[in-house]
Amino acid sequence: MATEQNDTKARKIQPRTLAMILSIIIPGLGQIYNRRFLKGCIFLIVTISFLVTTWNFIDIGIWGLFTLGTIPREHHSIQLLIQGLISLIVLGFGIAIYIYNIKDARSDAIARELKRPNPTLFQGMRNFYDNGFPYFMILPGLLMLLFIVVVPLLFMLALAFTDYNQYNAPPRNLLSWVGFQNFVDLTKIDIWKNTFLSVFSWTIVWTVVATTLQIVLGLFLALLVNDPRIKFKRTIRTFLILPWAVPAFVSILIFSALFNPTFGAINRDILSQFNVMIPWLSDPFWAKVALIMIQTWLGFPFVFALFTGVLQSVPRDMYEAADVDGGTRWQKLRHITLPHLLFATAPLLIMQYAGNFNNFNIIYLFNEGNPAVRGQNAGGTDILISWVYKLTFESNNYNMAAAITIIMGLIISVFAFFQFRKTASFKEEGRY
Amino acid sequence: MAMSRKKKSRIEVTFIYIFFLVMFIIIGYPLFWALMMSLNEGSNMLVTDLLPKNPTLEHYKWLFTSPNSDYIIWYKNSLYVAVVNSVGSVIITSLIAYAFSRYKFVGRKYGLYMFLLLQMFPALMGMVALYILLNTIGLTDSLYGLMLIYLGGQIPFNAWLVKGYFDTIPKELDEAAKIDGAGHLKIFWTIMLPLAKPILAVVALFNFMAPFMDFLLPRIVLTSPEKYTLALGLYNFINDQFSTNFTRFAAGSILIAVPIALVFLLLQRYLISGLTSGATKG
Numbered sequence: 001m002a003t004e005q006n007d008t009k010a011r012k013i014q015p016r017t018l019a020m021i022l023s024i025i026i027p028g029l030g031q032i033y034n035r036r037f038l039k040g041c042i043f044l045i046v047t048i049s050f051l052v053t054t055w056n057f058i059d060i061g062i063w064g065l066f067t068l069g070t071i072p073r074e075h076h077s078i079q080l081l082i083q084g085l086i087s088l089i090v091l092g093f094g095i096a097i098y099i100y101n102i103k104d105a106r107s108d109a110i111a112r113e114l115k116r117p118n119p120t121l122f123q124g125m126r127n128f129y130d131n132g133f134p135y136f137m138i139l140p141g142l143l144m145l146l147f148i149v150v151v152p153l154l155f156m157l158a159l160a161f162t163d164y165n166q167y168n169a170p171p172r173n174l175l176s177w178v179g180f181q182n183f184v185d186l187t188k189i190d191i192w193k194n195t196f197l198s199v200f201s202w203t204i205v206w207t208v209v210a211t212t213l214q215i216v217l218g219l220f221l222a223l224l225v226n227d228p229r230i231k232f233k234r235t236i237r238t239f240l241i242l243p244w245a246v247p248a249f250v251s252i253l254i255f256s257a258l259f260n261p262t263f264g265a266i267n268r269d270i271l272s273q274f275n276v277m278i279p280w281l282s283d284p285f286w287a288k289v290a291l292i293m294i295q296t297w298l299g300f301p302f303v304f305a306l307f308t309g310v311l312q313s314v315p316r317d318m319y320e321a322a323d324v325d326g327g328t329r330w331q332k333l334r335h336i337t338l339p340h341l342l343f344a345t346a347p348l349l350i351m352q353y354a355g356n357f358n359n360f361n362i363i364y365l366f367n368e369g370n371p372a373v374r375g376q377n378a379g380g381t382d383i384l385i386s387w388v389y390k391l392t393f394e395s396n397n398y399n400m401a402a403a404i405t406i407i408m409g410l411i412i413s414v415f416a417f418f419q420f421r422k423t424a425s426f427k428e429e430g431r432y
Numbered sequence: 433m434a435m436s437r438k439k440k441s442r443i444e445v446t447f448i449y450i451f452f453l454v455m456f457i458i459i460g461y462p463l464f465w466a467l468m469m470s471l472n473e474g475s476n477m478l479v480t481d482l483l484p485k486n487p488t489l490e491h492y493k494w495l496f497t498s499p500n501s502d503y504i505i506w507y508k509n510s511l512y513v514a515v516v517n518s519v520g521s522v523i524i525t526s527l528i529a530y531a532f533s534r535y536k537f538v539g540r541k542y543g544l545y546m547f548l549l550l551q552m553f554p555a556l557m558g559m560v561a562l563y564i565l566l567n568t569i570g571l572t573d574s575l576y577g578l579m580l581i582y583l584g585g586q587i588p589f590n591a592w593l594v595k596g597y598f599d600t601i602p603k604e605l606d607e608a609a610k611i612d613g614a615g616h617l618k619i620f621w622t623i624m625l626p627l628a629k630p631i632l633a634v635v636a637l638f639n640f641m642a643p644f645m646d647f648l649l650p651r652i653v654l655t656s657p658e659k660y661t662l663a664l665g666l667y668n669f670i671n672d673q674f675s676t677n678f679t680r681f682a683a684g685s686i687l688i689a690v691p692i693a694l695v696f697l698l699l700q701r702y703l704i705s706g707l708t709s710g711a712t713k714g
Contacts, residue, residue: 079568134540142528145584149550149585151565156561224452227445229448239460244700245693249663251463255462305703305704354552398560408557412553419548
């Protein structure tokens with residue numbers, strides 16, 4: 001290899017550089033220079049057809065992304081925005097092919113410099129299939145992921161920097177980029193500031209309290225059922241998992257009726273015995289209490305089942321060693337069982353927190369985020385995501401909804417970061 | 433000394449059983465209440481009884497026989513979406529997971545990070561754009577549009593789950609097969625898929641049940657009642673006039689909750705082992 005390079009250094013331009021330059025100028029040309037005519041032609045045809053079919057679309061898309069249209073009623077800012085985002089993705093694919101073409105020209109030229117024989121057509125196809133195989137496998141999923149998950153999220157990201165709301169909506173009006181104005185409004189304008197602060201703090205309280213309660217209850221029950229003195233373990237387990245097995249929307253709606261102040265059984269049949277009437281749906285405090293109780297009911301079985309599964313894998317001899325040393329039950333729990341359980345399930349527990357942070361269903365189905373609160377435009381039990389839903393689908397404050405979505409996204413990324421660090425799969429990635 | 437310890441232990445066990453009993457009541461009461469509501473006559477919730485004097489199946493009958501009831505259509509719609517979603521998600525995610533578990537390629541690591549991050553973002557966040565996209569390709573108010581969103585949205589979580597499981601299958605197996613001359617697809621088909629059956633069953637089950645439980649996406653995508661899925665249809669029973677239709681809602685819910693709960697209880701062991709092996713062992 002080293003001598004080969006010394007030989008070729010003498011020449012002015014190495015073939016590999018020349019092939020690369022040719023392919024940079026016109027994709028396929030470098031391949032033709034390498035005497036790989038069929039491949040060159042294919043690259044050329046792919047390039048031409050790519051440009052012919054997408055040039056117009058990308059051109060308008062990119063222009064639209066920057067300007068969001070210039071003529072009201074004729075240009076639809078939202079459609080232009082989406083077209084722009086899709087253009088970026090199509091462009092990304094184009095650039096990937098382009099770079100592949102350049103790299104390919106270079107590696108073929110190197111092979112020719114080394115006097116390796118050109119592969120036959122069959123061999124070439126085979127190599128292409130081998131090297132491209134993982135890409136073929138992920139392509140269908142990747143495309144769906146891009147259009148169904150990534151483009152919509154990018155779109156929300158973009159909306160946060162526009163002035164798209166009920167009064168300023170296409171096709172009647174054009175949108176424009178407003179920079180960080182929406183975020184400034186969120187902290188400066190009173191109604192937004194107050195609402196944001198109260199919704200945000202309730203979201204945090206909700207996430208922490210509800211999730212922690214369901215984990216603690218699940219853990220406690222798992223330890224109890226695992227006690228060797230307890231009989232009928234299977235039956236008890238099955239019963240305890242029941243709330244998980246019933247579709248959540250059904251249970252939440254049942255609870256919503258149970259807590260209903262006029263006909264709900266909790267006030268009418270149970271609390272009336274003690275002459276207590278609690279305004280479960282109309283008082284924000286009691287609505288929050290009810291929500292946390294319901295979520296604990298809904299969420300503990302998953303944690304319970306998880307811990308029950310992991311408990312079987314705690315090594316027996318560790319307990320035996322602790323017994324020899326005269327360890328108390330509490331010490332065994334504290335130093336053997338808990339570390340083992342938490343280590344094995346940490347990523348899933350983090351996901352429980354993330355799940356409740358985004359738990360739209362329970363908030364919306366229980367009480368639609370109500371009761372209303374004076375001086376703010378979200379209900380008393382609204383968490384960030386249900387507030388975003390209302391802003392989007394009820395009051396059409398798209399720009400503010402998007403800005404709040406971005407803040408949520410940042411918080412979720414923190415969850416994700418912890419999960420990266422806790423997930424064992426990533427620690428083993430070193431083998432690649 | 434020995435006697436008192438035994439006594440203490442017995443008291444402890446009694447308390448544990450009492451605690452279980454309390455939990456059973458807390459778990460069972462709402463479900464039992466809903467069941468009893470569905471057997472109450474009429475639809476006036478103010479006069480319902482926990483133990484109805486004349487238990488009746490009229491609400492169940494109404495669901496299936498009344499010309500005003502779309503229950504069977506909703507059931508069919510849900511089943512259709514569920515089957516497609518279940519089969520489609522297994523195909524798409526196992527292909528992705530195979531590539532990520534067994535091949536080295538550009539963007540692999542970032543792809544994994546992307547999955548892990550995206551699985552935490554609820555589909556709701558991008559709903560506006562999704563609706564507009566569906567609208568441009570004419571798939572709003574269509575079950576196909578709904579399937580498309582389900583199929584795309586499940587990828588990050590499930591690809592991650594299945595990839596984790598594939599990683600636990602020894603690489604020596606496919607290397608041995610490669611030496612015997614098996615191609616990429618053959619290894620995938622004859623080695624990976626059969627060995628990964630438990631996790632694929634979990635993915636299939638999850639995605640089969642999702643359309644029965646989700647009401648939000650259908651609510652945004654579907655508008656005409658004959659396209660509704662069960663969850664959305666039932667939600668609308670009580671959404672408009674809450675107190676008037678709850679008995680009917682209870683009957684309809686029980687008919688989907690019972691089969692789902694049964695399947696779930698039968699299969700939950702695999703679910704748990706799949707989740708823990710995928711997420712922790714890698």
